[in-house]
Amino acid sequence: MNADTADPTSGAEPAEHRPEESGARRRTLIGAVITLLLAAGGITYGVLTTSDEPETKPVPTAAVTYEVRGSGTVKIDFIAHGKHAKSLTLSGTELPWRMDVKVAVGTEPTVRIVLDGNGGDAGCALAVRGKHVQRSTATGAYGRATCSAPLPAAQNGSDNTSENSETP
Known part of the structure; x- marks a missing residue:
């Protein structure tokens, strides 16, 4: 079967006919990756800036x-x-x-x-x-x-x- 033609039994269109769905998935994936990177950065910052020693009071x-x-x-x-x-x-x-x-x-x-x-x-x-x-x-x-x-x-x-x- 040719990739350019739709399978009449599946009811799905070829991938190149769904650009908006492919772009939405890509944006969702990029957003998830950015969110994970920001969360990892925040956790790393918190771990690196946390001191094991209690604050000394004057x-x-x-x-x-x-x-x-x-x-x-x-x-x-x-x-x-x-x-x-x-x-x-x-x-x-x-x-x-x-x-x-x-x-x-x-x-x-x-x-x-x-x-x-x-x-x-x-x-x-x-x-x-x-x-x-x-x-x-x-x-x-x-x-x-x-x-x-x-x-x-x-x-x-x-x-x-x-x-x-x-x-x-």
Whole structure:
């Protein structure tokens, strides 16, 4: 049978006699492909831009100053709670010593001192937002002193907000 003639039993016309039906199918197919490509692109964008890490929120901080003064050689332990809490120990430190850090609000900054076996006299001091809040004194061989204070939020709004609190 010739492709140019219609089959009288099928009731169908040859393909070249149905251009509008062929064009409609082609448009439908192209539209479906475009829709799939757009959906795939959107999903890929969403996957690539999604981070596995939760968003970090700014940590409100306040300025804290640790000080140790006196005579002798001391071991100094100090705690600074920034974005990640840190406790640092400095052994054989000569005096005077001072450290300024940003500490997370709501924590308790602390400094501890221990004199060596030769003794001496040493004192620690803790200042929060520029105001001294505690002092303590150690004397004699292996004398000890601790200074700590709670760190509440500022009442006058002077706290800094920092994502990366400075801790030595």
